[in-house]
Amino acid sequence: MKMVTTYEEYEAVDLFADWDAKTQPIINLINLRKWFPVSQQSVLFSRVVAQIKAVDGVKLFLNKGETLGLVGESGCGKSTTARVISKLEEPTEGSVYFKGIDVFQPMTREEELSIKRQLQMVFQDPYSSLNPRRMVLDLIKEPFDIHYPDMAYEEKESRVLEILAKVGLEDYHALRYPHEFSGGQRQRIGIARALAIHPEVILLDEPVSALDVSVQAQILNLLHDLQLDFNLTFMFIAHDLSVIKHVSDRVAVMYLGKIMEMTPTGDLFRKTAHPYSVSLLSAIPRPDPRIKMDRIILEGDVPSPINPPSGCPFHPRCYKAQEICNQKTPMLEEIEPDHYVSCHFPEI
Amino acid sequence: MKPILDVSELSTYFYTESGVVEALDGVSFDVRPGEPVGVVGESGCGKTVTGKSILRILDKNGSIVAGKIFYKGINLVDLPDLQMRKIRGKEISMIFQDPMTSLNPIFKVEDQMIEVIALHRKCKKDEAKQIAIDSLELVGIPEAEKRIIDYPHQFSGGMRQRILIARALALRPSLLIADEPTTALDVTIQAQVLEIIKEMQQRLGLAMMLITHNLGVVAEITKRVHIFYGGRVVESGATEDIFLDPKHPYTRALFDSIPSLEKDKTRLETIPGTVPRLINPPKGCRFHPRCKYATEVCSRVRPPEISFGKERRVACHHFEELDLHVDEELFVKQATVKEEV
Numbered sequence: 001m002k003m004v005t006t007y008e009e010y011e012a013v014d015l016f017a018d019w020d021a022k023t024q025p026i027i028n029l030i031n032l033r034k035w036f037p038v039s040q041q042s043v044l045f046s047r048v049v050a051q052i053k054a055v056d057g058v059k060l061f062l063n064k065g066e067t068l069g070l071v072g073e074s075g076c077g078k079s080t081t082a083r084v085i086s087k088l089e090e091p092t093e094g095s096v097y098f099k100g101i102d103v104f105q106p107m108t109r110e111e112e113l114s115i116k117r118q119l120q121m122v123f124q125d126p127y128s129s130l131n132p133r134r135m136v137l138d139l140i141k142e143p144f145d146i147h148y149p150d151m152a153y154e155e156k157e158s159r160v161l162e163i164l165a166k167v168g169l170e171d172y173h174a175l176r177y178p179h180e181f182s183g184g185q186r187q188r189i190g191i192a193r194a195l196a197i198h199p200e201v202i203l204l205d206e207p208v209s210a211l212d213v214s215v216q217a218q219i220l221n222l223l224h225d226l227q228l229d230f231n232l233t234f235m236f237i238a239h240d241l242s243v244i245k246h247v248s249d250r251v252a253v254m255y256l257g258k259i260m261e262m263t264p265t266g267d268l269f270r271k272t273a274h275p276y277s278v279s280l281l282s283a284i285p286r287p288d289p290r291i292k293m294d295r296i297i298l299e300g301d302v303p304s305p306i307n308p309p310s311g312c313p314f315h316p317r318c319y320k321a322q323e324i325c326n327q328k329t330p331m332l333e334e335i336e337p338d339h340y341v342s343c344h345f346p347e348i
Numbered sequence: 349m350k351p352i353l354d355v356s357e358l359s360t361y362f363y364t365e366s367g368v369v370e371a372l373d374g375v376s377f378d379v380r381p382g383e384p385v386g387v388v389g390e391s392g393c394g395k396t397v398t399g400k401s402i403l404r405i406l407d408k409n410g411s412i413v414a415g416k417i418f419y420k421g422i423n424l425v426d427l428p429d430l431q432m433r434k435i436r437g438k439e440i441s442m443i444f445q446d447p448m449t450s451l452n453p454i455f456k457v458e459d460q461m462i463e464v465i466a467l468h469r470k471c472k473k474d475e476a477k478q479i480a481i482d483s484l485e486l487v488g489i490p491e492a493e494k495r496i497i498d499y500p501h502q503f504s505g506g507m508r509q510r511i512l513i514a515r516a517l518a519l520r521p522s523l524l525i526a527d528e529p530t531t532a533l534d535v536t537i538q539a540q541v542l543e544i545i546k547e548m549q550q551r552l553g554l555a556m557m558l559i560t561h562n563l564g565v566v567a568e569i570t571k572r573v574h575i576f577y578g579g580r581v582v583e584s585g586a587t588e589d590i591f592l593d594p595k596h597p598y599t600r601a602l603f604d605s606i607p608s609l610e611k612d613k614t615r616l617e618t619i620p621g622t623v624p625r626l627i628n629p630p631k632g633c634r635f636h637p638r639c640k641y642a643t644e645v646c647s648r649v650r651p652p653e654i655s656f657g658k659e660r661r662v663a664c665h666h667f668e669e670l671d672l673h674v675d676e677e678l679f680v681k682q683a684t685v686k687e688e689v
């Protein structure tokens with residue numbers, strides 16, 4: 001085996017020569033399904049009584065260098081989608097392509113590691129996602145240990161300090177433990193960890209939801225700067241549409257395991273096409289006392305993903321539903337360039 | 349109009365192993381009859397402690413160390429326990445921040461509503477149950493009569509929040525303290541619950557203290573607002589005035605740091621550092637370590653609360669010189685601060 005000794009040499013290993021960043025998405029999900037079985041335990045055996053259809057036929061793509069916002073209410077399958085892309089879960093059906101390669105096809109360990117190196121994830125909860133018994137130095141060094149085992153300790157250490165500075169932390173923070181940090185600082189550590197080995201894509205699962213607004217602004221600006229510095233591609237998961245609007249180039253709106261609408265950010269607000277997107281936008285309380293809105297108040301709750309409604313999953317709550325909506329599931333279609341909608345009667 | 353609730357110079361401390369937490373330090377504000385008032389601020393600034401101080405239900409290690417809380421002219425701070433008990437739930441009731449913990453999972457909804465009603469109204473169980481059912485119907489629980497015997501986990505998050513509202517309103521209190529009543533909810537459910545709160549407030553002529561960090565919710569529901577920072581009130585006034593023209597550097601920075609649907613994708617203004625710890629909090633103005641206008645005096649002297657206009661109050665040494673006034677039309681855009689400052 002060839003000994004690779006410097007960081008740069010590792011980067012030179014490229015398994016994705018066939019992939020063309022200009023014409024192909026960096027991540028492409030095709031009819032992705034992730035169902036979690038619900039089983040009933042008895043003394044002798046356990047049997048599967050139902051399926052939680054957390055992700056149920058997701059189609060979406062991510063272009064190199066962009067930020068795709070993934071928005072939806074809790075439980076709609078955002079985190080699960082990200083976890084499948086990161087290979088933390090096996091899909092029940094469908095495929096995940098990374099630079100044109102189906103990541104769930106058999107591959108060599110080298111290929112596997114190469115994808116892991118280029119694709120990192122920042123987790124939802126800054127409090128539980130960091131191992132409390134490990135110092136920040138070790139937490140951020142870990143990706144180097146995995147991906148660059150031969151790298152000299154000194155080099156790893158200096159790279160950790162470099163990355164800490166990038167996310168706005170100080171050298172002395174390296175020797176502290178997670179519990180000694182505030183929520184915002186922990187989120188910086190999570191980002192540093194994801195960033196350490198210079199990935200191309202970072203999946204950010206609600207990176208600011210647990211933070212105070214003044215700290216949230218710091219992290220949003222930090223992510224913006226890092227994206228420019230490192231030419232990063234982001235998938236940014238959030239349930240706050242104002243945050244999504246602020247960070248995203250394109251937005252995908254998710255409901256009950258499916259993508260309802262995917263479009264450039266401006267169009268989501270100017271040319272909202274899907275009735276669910278319309279309702280979501282209208283539900284947000286605006287921080288301007290002069291705006292008096294005629295709200296669309298959706299009735300009822302989000303149905304359970306164990307027994308999602310037939311046809312269009314939104315039909316029991318939709319103000320536009322017709323007979324066909326509970327019989328035929330609308331497909332995600334491109335109704336105008338780069339504007340994808342799954343609805344039988346889109347608003348435009 | 350005379351306020352129904354008048355909190356003056358309230359200080360509440362907690363005694364912990366690592367020191368004294370000065371959770372509230374000379375907090376003054378009021379709520380008028382029938383008026384929805386917002387209490388706004390970031391995590392840990394003392395919003396919940398304020399609510400709990402008013403009802404005198406602080407955790408054991410905490411106590412009110414100074415100040416007065418006048419409710420309908422009576423100072424609650426030194427009211428005997430027995431009388432205080434008559435006020436809780438009947439005159440003033442509170443919806444707590446965490447919907448999961450504030451309904452006990454092992455008791456049926458009726459068990460969690462009827463007893464309090466029977467106690468205060470001195471009525472029979474049946475009568476109390478009817479009051480509970482009426483209240484549940486009022487907030488839009490379908491088939492309340494049947495569902496009152498269900499357990500909390502049999503309801504969705506939005507429904508549980510309605511039950512809490514129904515319970516808080518069952519005895520028709522004059523003042524409702526609602527602590528982040530929609531924070532844990534999804535936006536479409538939040539919209540439903542806000543609608544209920546708004547309707548109840550208007551229909552019952554409730555005075556309401558709405559605690560939240562969501563500026564959208566405040567703008568929608570309240571007429572006046574008190575901005576908290578680090579255990580103190582930094583700015584008070586009519587909601588519309590404060591949103592159009594925030595005066596205090598913290599309020600200003602808070603507004604600029606939220607991404608909004610109206611703003612374009614720009615860099616957000618940030619406030620450096622984090623919210624202060626309240627054990628040994630910063631001297632002088634508690635915001636001074638993070639304030640870009642801080643001068644020497646700010647780190648030494650607590651800024652006085654200066655009143656002006658109809659009902660505006662700002663606690664800052666420099667706000668008049670800063671002239672942070674923003675053009676009406678441009679208020680959602682970046683404010684430019686005068687060069688000479």
Ligand SMILES: Nc1ncnc2c1ncn2[C@@H]1O[C@H](COP(=O)(O)OP(=O)(O)OP(=O)(O)O)[C@@H](O)[C@H]1O
Nearest residue numbers: 362369371390391392393394395396397398407626
């Ligand atoms: N039992 C307690 N012991 C010690 N400190 C406490 C206790 N309860 C509250 N505090 C402290 O008092 C301060 C104010 O807390 P409070 O719960 O009022 O914040 P809040 O404004 O409601 O914040 P949030 O938005 O997170 O609910 C905080 O510094 C908090 O840590």
Ligand SMILES: Nc1ncnc2c1ncn2[C@@H]1O[C@H](COP(=O)(O)OP(=O)(O)O)[C@@H](O)[C@H]1O
Nearest residue numbers: 036052054073074075076077078079080081305
């Ligand atoms: N490991 C799991 N086992 C069973 N159900 C799960 C698991 N992970 C997620 N789910 C369920 O899948 C649905 C989608 O969850 P999630 O992707 O976490 O939603 P989101 O991130 O959009 O809030 C939810 O109903 C959730 O309870």
Ligand code: SF4
Nearest residue numbers: 312315318325343344
């Ligand atoms: S398909 Fe029918 S039910 Fe679904 S969103 Fe469109 S109109 Fe509404």
Ligand code: SF4
Nearest residue numbers: 633636639646664665
């Ligand atoms: S008193 Fe000083 S530190 Fe405090 S807000 Fe005003 S200018 Fe800033």
Ligand SMILES: [Mg+2]
Nearest residue numbers: 078079080124
């Ligand atoms: Mg999630």
Ligand SMILES: [Mg+2]
Nearest residue numbers: 395396397445
């Ligand atoms: Mg609180």
